Amino acid sequence: MAEESFVGDLPVKRPREDEENGAFNATEAMETETNSSEYISSVIPGWFSEISPMWPGEAHSLKVEKILFQGKSDYQNVMVFQSSTYGKVLVLDGVIQLTERDECAYQEMITHLPLCSIVNPKKVLVIGGGDGGVLREVARHSSVEQIDICEIDKMVVDVSKEFFPEVAVGYEDPRVTLHVGDGVAFLKAVTEGTYDAVIVDSSDPIGPAQELFEKPFFESVAKALRPGGVVSTQAESIWLHMNIIEDIVANCRQIFKGSVNYAWTTVPTYPSGMIGFMLCSTEGPPVDFKHPVNPIDVDGSQRNSKPLKFYNSELHTAAFCLPSFAKKVIDSVAK
Amino acid sequence: MAEESFVGDLPVKRPREDEENGAFNATEAMETETNSSEYISSVIPGWFSEISPMWPGEAHSLKVEKILFQGKSDYQNVMVFQSSTYGKVLVLDGVIQLTERDECAYQEMITHLPLCSIVNPKKVLVIGGGDGGVLREVARHSSVEQIDICEIDKMVVDVSKEFFPEVAVGYEDPRVTLHVGDGVAFLKAVTEGTYDAVIVDSSDPIGPAQELFEKPFFESVAKALRPGGVVSTQAESIWLHMNIIEDIVANCRQIFKGSVNYAWTTVPTYPSGMIGFMLCSTEGPPVDFKHPVNPIDVDGSQRNSKPLKFYNSELHTAAFCLPSFAKKVIDSVAK
Numbered sequence: 001m002a003e004e005s006f007v008g009d010l011p012v013k014r015p016r017e018d019e020e021n022g023a024f025n026a027t028e029a030m031e032t033e034t035n036s037s038e039y040i041s042s043v044i045p046g047w048f049s050e051i052s053p054m055w056p057g058e059a060h061s062l063k064v065e066k067i068l069f070q071g072k073s074d075y076q077n078v079m080v081f082q083s084s085t086y087g088k089v090l091v092l093d094g095v096i097q098l099t100e101r102d103e104c105a106y107q108e109m110i111t112h113l114p115l116c117s118i119v120n121p122k123k124v125l126v127i128g129g130g131d132g133g134v135l136r137e138v139a140r141h142s143s144v145e146q147i148d149i150c151e152i153d154k155m156v157v158d159v160s161k162e163f164f165p166e167v168a169v170g171y172e173d174p175r176v177t178l179h180v181g182d183g184v185a186f187l188k189a190v191t192e193g194t195y196d197a198v199i200v201d202s203s204d205p206i207g208p209a210q211e212l213f214e215k216p217f218f219e220s221v222a223k224a225l226r227p228g229g230v231v232s233t234q235a236e237s238i239w240l241h242m243n244i245i246e247d248i249v250a251n252c253r254q255i256f257k258g259s260v261n262y263a264w265t266t267v268p269t270y271p272s273g274m275i276g277f278m279l280c281s282t283e284g285p286p287v288d289f290k291h292p293v294n295p296i297d298v299d300g301s302q303r304n305s306k307p308l309k310f311y312n313s314e315l316h317t318a319a320f321c322l323p324s325f326a327k328k329v330i331d332s333v334a335k
Numbered sequence: 336m337a338e339e340s341f342v343g344d345l346p347v348k349r350p351r352e353d354e355e356n357g358a359f360n361a362t363e364a365m366e367t368e369t370n371s372s373e374y375i376s377s378v379i380p381g382w383f384s385e386i387s388p389m390w391p392g393e394a395h396s397l398k399v400e401k402i403l404f405q406g407k408s409d410y411q412n413v414m415v416f417q418s419s420t421y422g423k424v425l426v427l428d429g430v431i432q433l434t435e436r437d438e439c440a441y442q443e444m445i446t447h448l449p450l451c452s453i454v455n456p457k458k459v460l461v462i463g464g465g466d467g468g469v470l471r472e473v474a475r476h477s478s479v480e481q482i483d484i485c486e487i488d489k490m491v492v493d494v495s496k497e498f499f500p501e502v503a504v505g506y507e508d509p510r511v512t513l514h515v516g517d518g519v520a521f522l523k524a525v526t527e528g529t530y531d532a533v534i535v536d537s538s539d540p541i542g543p544a545q546e547l548f549e550k551p552f553f554e555s556v557a558k559a560l561r562p563g564g565v566v567s568t569q570a571e572s573i574w575l576h577m578n579i580i581e582d583i584v585a586n587c588r589q590i591f592k593g594s595v596n597y598a599w600t601t602v603p604t605y606p607s608g609m610i611g612f613m614l615c616s617t618e619g620p621p622v623d624f625k626h627p628v629n630p631i632d633v634d635g636s637q638r639n640s641k642p643l644k645f646y647n648s649e650l651h652t653a654a655f656c657l658p659s660f661a662k663k664v665i666d667s668v669a670k
Contacts, residue, residue, distance in 0.1 A: 049396070057398040057420030061384070063391075085392030102574065105658065239437065239603045266601060266609050266658075268574045273608010274601050310658045318653035323440065323601075323645045 048081060048089070050096055054204055055240055055271040060096075062086055062269070068163055073155035075208045080163045086269060088163055090131060092156070093207050099269045103133055103167060106275060108311035109265040109319065111137035113279055114197045114232040115144075116292040116316060121196040122146065125224065127183035127212065129201030130156030135170025138199070140296055140305050148195075150179040150186040152208055184211050187220035195224050200233035205244065213244070215251045222255050227284025232277050235262065238326035239272040245326075248278055249333045256280035261289045262330050263319035265310075277319075290320045383416060383424070385431055389539055390575055390606040397421055397434075397604070403498055408490035410543045415498045421604060423498055425466060427491070428542050434604045438468055438502060441610060443646035444600040444654065446472035448614055449532050449567040450479075451627040451651060456531040457481065460559065462518035462547065464536030465491030470505025473534070475631055475640050485514040485521040487543055519546050522555035530559050535568035540579065548579070550586045557590050562619025567612050570597065573661040574607040580661075583613055584668045591615035596624045597665050598654035600645075612654075625655045 049061040062083040069080040079091040087100025098106070111134050115121050120143040126134050130151035138147050151157055157178065160168040171178065179186055183200075198221050202209035211217055212233070221231050236244050245262065252260045258281030267275050281287035295313045322330065384396040397418040404415040414426040422435025433441065446469050450456050455478040461469050465486035473482050486492055492513065495503040506513065514521055518535075533556050537544035546552055547568070556566050571579050580597065587595045593616030602610050616622035630648045657665065 047394075055420075057418060059382075059396045061394045061396065063393070083392060085390075104660075237603075239601070264601075266574070266599075266607075268572075268607035268609075270608075272601075272603035273605075274603075307659075309660045312656075312659050312662070314656040315658060318656035321647075321649040321653035323650060324642075324647050325439075325644045327647070 048083070048091065050091075050094065050271070052095060052204075052271075054206065058271070060269065060271065062089060062096075062099075069159055071155055071159070073153050075153045078153075078155050078159055080159055089269075090156075090160065090164065092203055095204060096269050097203065098131060098133065098164070098167065100164070100166070102268050104309035105265050105267045106270075107133035107137050107167075108308055109263070109315075110134060110199060110201060110232050110234065110277055112296055112308075112311045113263055113277060113289065113316060113319065114199060114230040115141050116294045116296055116313070117279070117281075117287055117289045118196060118228070118230055119293055121294070123195045123197075124148070125150070125187075125190075125195045125198045127187070127198065127200045127202070128152075128209065129199065131160040131164060132157070132168035132170035134199055134201045135173065135176055136167065136305070137170070139170060139173040139175065140308075141294075143294075144175060147173065147176045148179060149176065150181055150183045152180070152182055154180045184217055184220065187217070187224050190220075190224040192223050193226045193229075196226060196229050198225060198229070198231045200231065202234050204236070213248060215255070218251050218255045222282050225282045227282055228258060228287060229284070230279065230281045230287055230289075231256070232279055235276040235278040237270070237272040237274050238262075238264065238276060238323065239274065242326065242329050245276065246329055246333055249330055252278055252280050253333060257283035258287055259289060261320055262322065262326075263289070264322070265319055279320075290317050292316045383418070383426065385426075385429065385606070387430060387539075387606075389541065393606070395431075395604065395606065397424060397431075404494055406490055406494070408488050410488045413488075413490050413494055415494055424604075425491075425495065425499065427538055430539060431604050432538065433466060433468065433499070433502065435499070435501070437603050439644035440600050440602045441605075442468035442472050442502075443643055444598070444650075445469060445534060445536060445567050445569065445612055447475075447631055447643075447646045448598055448612060448624065448651060448654065449534060449565040450476050451629045451631055451648070452614070452616075452622055452624045453531060453563070453565055454628055456629070458530045458532075459483070460485070460522075460525075460530045460533045462522070462533065462535045462537070463487075463544065464534065466495040466499060467492070467503035467505035469534055469536045470508065470511055471502065471640070472505070474505060474508040474510065475643075476629075478629075479510060482508065482511045483514060484511065485516055485518045487515070487517055489515045519552055519555065522552070522559050525555075525559040527558050528561045528564075531561060531564050533560060533564070533566045535566065537569050539571070548583060550590070553586050553590045557617050560617045562617055563593060563622060564619070565614065565616045565622055565624075566591070567614055570611040570613040572605070572607040572609050573599065573611060573658065574609065577661065577664050580611065581664055581668060584665055587613055587615050588668060592618035593622055594624060596655055597657065597661075598624070599657070600654055614655075625652050627651045 047061045049059045051059045065082040067081045071078045076093045083089050089099045090097045123146045124138050126149040202212040205213040261279045264276040279289045382396045384394045386394045400417040402416045406413045411428045418424050424434045425432045458481045459473050461484040537547040540548040596614045599611040614624045
């Protein structure tokens, strides 16, 4: 069973006794890629450092005002802390998932890049995204009638509802149905052609999200989409993971017979300060992701929502323009 | 006089005896904004952490393989180290100026955004940019006949030539003339209307570069430019310094009577993972920065240079598309 514990003021108990010098002893840990879960959720007195074998040799650190939650679910370590300059921060297995200060960039882009690229999206499925931020963004689209979300980790949902009400507000929309369970299994059971859009808001491909980067998963997504339906998936950073991106693009080119595109956005608290997305469509009515046909930023019909902070139609188109080094690799992946 | 010292293997002498816990004792230092120069160049055993009152509450750290150079010039602390995953790194007053892995993004964008926006640039002035990377990029333009650079700190030039030959290669172009001195004074002495383009490659507005963010400096730049001439200046991050950007935009709107624009790019090792640029033109033939008229990426005439890694015409246009929260502020600055 999952164990939860609320922790008050700093200092909190550290995972390993030998981490006297804080983040900088984690050097050793970083070199042991096989056993990462032990250390990557470590908290150094006064600061949180994000250390992972996925981005060796660098670490981003945030000053911690107070640890608000620490727990271990069936799937991962979950932590929430109040940072001194980025608001509250949600951390899974030692990796920052969102901060109050910059979550708008990720949530708005991963949602509106697909939904603004098709006319009248009605049925939307979110895989992962337990914090509710993507739901909040999907709910801005008045054409949408049904929003399903399949999140594997109930603790993420509960913690978000408790500590991030402006993110988890997405759950309050009456069109939302939460399914707690495995996204891979959920998708396999979906009737063919059900959804207009699928949004895969996953963590990195080590840990519980690993399968969400593999070919069978993309095949299930394609099957669940209607002809000319769209998918948006978290697809890492061009500065750090061109090899992963190359694999994802190759898989997507084989499976999605409409269009396959890579887009990106700035997110200061993600490694390398940016994150990418794969935007693909199934065979059917063509989708030109670079030219949005459903511009939400001039849509007065958004239901009860605060204004967009980040996304706009100009930025939508710009997100598909890549630095030459990345464009070269992505364009070279055989169709 | 400037003092220089070459340092061999780690550990190096640390600036303060009490920094036993590395970056995390700098918490205290960060709260004392008045006396920053003492600690911001601190080196923690095994890692370098970038800590500054300009981005309180966060720090980016790179693992250090070897310190290659540490010196104190008349203007600032200068350090070069070999990082484990970003190549060699140049640090001024504790702030990362460039790494071999991502310098292409900054150098190419700050240079080609202005130079690709006008036809046949001939005379170009670089203020700052002592590492030579901007020179390397300017030199790609075959129309250019004269490249002047005014860098205040000779040590930056020397260190770059020694440790960053692929950046300092810019100095080898026969069109380049190096002036070691104060950019503000240099500009005041320039004959009115001399340059087609001025590129201000400065550090942050604390320390030696402070004047480069102030109105009298922009007035000198405008005077040095021909009618319809262009300037590009380092202009901080929209995530961290909207207040500074607002001031810069306000100054530029008053002084540059052609066009005034803000653009940005991703740079993983700069705070918040991005950096912005002001692109302005003087009264004269209109300049539409968003639509390059001098596309270098299809220009076969580049002299002896390696291919561009980052810049392309699509990305040029995209760089001017801003997240809504930034666009709102910048658009609201009175003309």
